[in-house]
Amino acid sequence: QLDDFVGANPDYNEEEEEQKYFRRKRLSVIKNVVGASLAGTLTYSVYLGLLQMQLILHYDETYREVKYSNIPLEDIDHKVLMGINVTPVAALLYTPILIRFFGTKWAMYLAIGIYALFVSSNYWERYYTLVPSAVAIGMVIVPLWASMGTYITRPMEEIDMRSIGWGNIFQLPFKHMRDYRLRHLFPLFIYSGFEVLFVCTGFSLVGSVMGWEVMEQGQVMLSPCSLQNYGVCALGLERLAYLLMAYGFSASACSSLALCMLRLRRHIPLLAGAFIHAVLLVTLFCWAPEPRYLAQAPLLYSIAVLWGTGSALNKTGISILLGMLYKKKERQDFIFTIYHWWQALAIFAVYLWSGLPMKAKLSIMLLTLVVAVGTYLWMEKKVAQNMxxxxxxxxxxxxxxxxxxxxxxxxxxxxxxxxxxxxxxxxxxxxxxxxxxxxxxxxxxxx
Structure with a gap:
């Protein structure tokens, strides 16, 4: 009787139980990735939509005089954009600490909570509510995306603060930059930040200079044509949402096909995305849209869709490349921190060039793209030589x-x-x- 109680179960099938275990583990990973993706989508949809609406309303003179006649909203908006775009530059110092101390899940949770704080601060639009919350968002941009990139590439949490140490956490991101593979990818990281910000600033009202346009009926309306933006200037503000939706749907649809790209050589998605963006940049450089001319809508929607395709190839290609080059999971939080820190530097550069003409911005982006492709091919050549x-x-x-x-x-x-x-x-x-x-x-x- 004792042998029947403690002995092996005759119906136990080790192979079947192992298959069940890996099936549950795979389902858990898929569930976590889908959950993190939905959380990031909802967070940035609400945040960017609210930020764009806030900037548009604050530029409306009637809105300022009726609701906030005694508050300098333009100065507040300038400080808000500065807080969001400048503070991520220092993120390299504390992002590994947050991820190692709190873990990837808690780091994402706390970062999304900061975004919720910014949304709630817009119910009481004052200097002491909007500006501190914007600075807080700038501080958690890099930790959010670095922890999310680490989370979807790790099956479980692995943290041992007693063996890593605070000094090593500060030093390791800088020490990883001695790897020539990572150094050669810096221009690609910078362009990755440029191209996402460009599709928002090139087709929206973000900017510090606005103009006034007199319509045929004698009405006066706010016009973004003085910014030389393409989408809003050519089609009007009422079609801004459709342009951004076309870009977003294209990027999400192409990103969902990332698993199919694993069958290709790793340089194909990156070079394909770079080629698409290079063609679009040259097209935009040579084309000047006519204000509020709806016949240009098919071309603008095509540009938005193709730009989303190139962005998806760029982002998924970089993620696949980093996963192939750095397979050891204890390095991935440092690698993704460096990646998103350089993107933060690109955001800061976009903030600095906001007053430049559109052709100057396109020239800078095209030059950065050419340098990024050249350094990436140089890196692949060195890797092939087993340096x-x-x-x-x-x-x-x-x-x-x-x-x-x-x-x-x-x-x-x-x-x-x-x-x-x-x-x-x-x-x-x-x-x-x-x-x-x-x-x-x-x-x-x-x-």
Missing amino acids: EIRLPRIPHPRHKTRGYRYLEDNSDETGSDGDGDKEDNDRHPTEATSENELPKEDGEQLG
Whole structure:
């Protein structure tokens, strides 16, 4: 009887149970990715829509005089844009700390809470409500996207603050920049920030200079033509939403096909997106839209759709490339932090050039795109030649620790089997060489 109670179950099928386990794990990963994607979509839809509406209303003289006659809304808007666009520059210093201390899930939760704070501050539009909330948003832009990028590439949380240390967390993002693969991708990161901001500023009312236009019926209306924007100047403000929707639907539809791109060589999506954007930039540079001429609508919608396609190829291509180059999950939060920090620098540059003519902006973007493609191809050539990779050594746990937040080394699940004493016998590749260099890893190099 005791053997029947503690013995093996005769109906137990190890292969079937293993398949059930991996099926549940795969379903959990898909559920988390879909949930994070929906959260990011809703958050940025509300945030960007509210920001655009706020800027449009604050430029309306009637709205200012009737509702806020004694408040300098233009100065507040200037400070809000400065807080959103300038503060992300310092994000490289604290983003790894937030992700390592709170974890990816809590970092995303806290960042989205800051966005909710900005939305709620618009119910009482004052300097002391809008500007601090805008500065807070600027501080969490990089942590939000870095934690989301880390979250969807990691199956579980893996954090051990006792082995990493605060000093290493500050140093590791800068030390990773010694890797030539990452350095050659900096122009691509910058252009990735340029092109997203351009589709919003090139087809919307964001800007510091506005003009007045007299209609045929004698009505006076606010006109963005002095900004040389394309969509709103050519079609009118009432069709701004449709242009942005065309861009968004195109980008989301093409991004959903990212898994199909894994069958292609990793440089094809990036080069295809760069080619599409280069053609569109040259087209916009040579074309001057006529104000409020609806016959131009098909061309503008086509540009918005193609720009969304190029953006999707750019973003998914960069994510796939970083995943192939840096397979070790303990490095991914630092890598994604650097990626989004350079995007934040691009946002800051877009804020600085807001007063430039449109042709100057297009020239800067085209030059950045050419440099980005050139440095990327140079990086691929070096990788094909198996050049030595310099990566910093990341400290590993000195003893086995179990639990939800602190897991043992190279473990993807809580309480996985393993012997912590093996660390002395089977040394990690990062410990097999000098402190600042890694050995060549063919799998990591060639992806």
